[in-house]
Amino acid sequence: MAAASLASLASAARAGDHRATASLVRIAERGGAEADHLERELRQGAPLAAHRIGITGVPGAGKSTLVSQLVTAFRQRGARVAVVAVDPSSPFTGGALLGDRVRMQQHAEDPCVFIRSMATRGMLGGLAQASNAVADTLAALGYDPVIIETVGVGQDELDIAAAAHTTLVVLVPTLGDEVQGLKAGLMEIGDAMVVNKADLPSSAAFVRDLHATLALRRLSGQEPPPLHATTATTGEGLAALCDWLFARDEARAGxxxxxxxxxxxxxxxxxxxxxxxxxxxxxxxxxxxxxxxxxxxxxxxxxxxxxxxxxxxxx
Ligand SMILES: Nc1nc2c(ncn2[C@@H]2O[C@H](COP(=O)(O)OP(=O)(O)OP(=O)(O)O)[C@@H](O)[C@H]2O)c(=O)[nH]1
Ligand SMILES: [Mg+2]
Structure with missing residues (x-):
């Protein structure tokens, strides 16, 4: 694509044209020479360091439901918000995965919210690189924050966490033994821990145990990450989580x-x-x-x- 049309797509996208944004995102996702041109074009508009917030955690933990709530909260503050939902375990790509589409439907018509779902198919360079290129593009188009949702299933998700400035690890009170190992890996990368589905009866005990586990870090001189209990479906506990996130967002200079x-x-x-x-x-x-x-x-x-x-x- 000629530089002039990339430039006009970029200015349309910055003005809130979702189709223009989607075209640019597809170019970034595909990689190759055209993506190189795109990066050069977007860098001319002085890349802003948008706050990249990673939301990761076990499958079905309520991440998308939580992301949708966070989008609402950031929108109330007047932010333009982008969401990149990455599923390393799914073969589908392009457009929206069904679950995300349902969960984030309420934002579909908002010109200040852009949502992109990505999966493994057609990613030449791998999912981590492609999702990073997409996040770069959205950041350069003026979205801030850029929220990256990913399922915690292994290396891909750890890589995607490295692409975020702030990582929220989402756990649920019903973790069986089989996911304890996964939980241990995930706990290392959280700037904050979220126990979602706090409406489940086992929640209080789970939160207590997790608090105790996290507090052990003090023995090695580390400050444990904050822990928030939420019910994403009703919004319970969301205010405290958002306050933490907004405070961190506002303190970004530090x-x-x-x-x-x-x-x-x-x-x-x-x-x-x-x-x-x-x-x-x-x-x-x-x-x-x-x-x-x-x-x-x-x-x-x-x-x-x-x-x-x-x-x-x-x-
Ligand atoms: N009881 C309860 N259910 C919840 C809560 N949050 C989400 N759910 C439900 O859990 C299911 C999964 O929610 P999603 O938001 O799609 O979870 P996810 O972590 O994005 O799922 P994947 O992306 O597939 O890993 C849905 O049926 C939600 O309605 C909660 O706080 N309490
Ligand atoms: Mg999801």
Missing amino acids: WMSEREALRRRWALESEVAARIRQLVAARLAAQPELCGQVERGEVGTHEAAAQLLRSTEPD
Whole structure:
């Protein structure tokens, strides 16, 4: 796409045109040369360091319901809010995943709210890199905060947490033994912990236990993250969580530059890794004969790898 049309799309998007925003987001998501042009174009508008808020947690914890409530709260403060909902376990992409569409329906008509769902299909460089590119684009288009929702299922979600300035880890009181390990991994990355579905009967005991677990951090000189109990479906407990989030948002001058530098460093690493993966795929595709020889056992993998790395095929 010509620079002029990227520029006109960007100015339409900044003025609240959702279709223009969606086009730009698709370009960012796809990656490649056009995404490079887009980044250059958007950087001319002095990239603002939008507050990137990651919401992660176990499947079905009520993350989308919570995000929808946070969007409402930020809208009441006059913010333009973007949501990137990333599901590493789902093969669907483009448009909205059904659950998110239902959960966030009330914001669909709001020109100051943009919601994008992403999943694994068609992501050349991987989901972390693609979701980061989308978040960059939305930040550059003037959305602040950019909320990134992701299901806690492994490395992808930890990567996505690295892309956020503030991470809320959402747990539910009904965690069985099988997700305790997941919980332990998730607890490490939370700037705040949220126990959602506080309306469930087991909630009080769960919150008490979690408080006790988090307090153990004091033994190693760490301040435990705040813990909020919420019922996202009714809004109970949301005010306290929002107060914490708004206070952090307002104090950004004190913490954001350090987190943003870390985030950019991570984003660079993730982008380089994505490009190398693409390069690997291109090199292999350019040498079908050699690949066939390896498959038939005629050439060793080490020898073939060395040949592929030496190869000067255009990529
Ligand atoms: N009882 C109760 N149910 C809730 C609460 N919050 C959300 N739910 C319900 O839990 C279900 C899952 O909610 P979602 O918001 O889609 O959860 P999610 O974490 O985004 O789910 P995934 O993205 O699929 O991992 C829905 O049926 C919600 O209505 C809550 O506070 N209490
Ligand atoms: Mg969800």
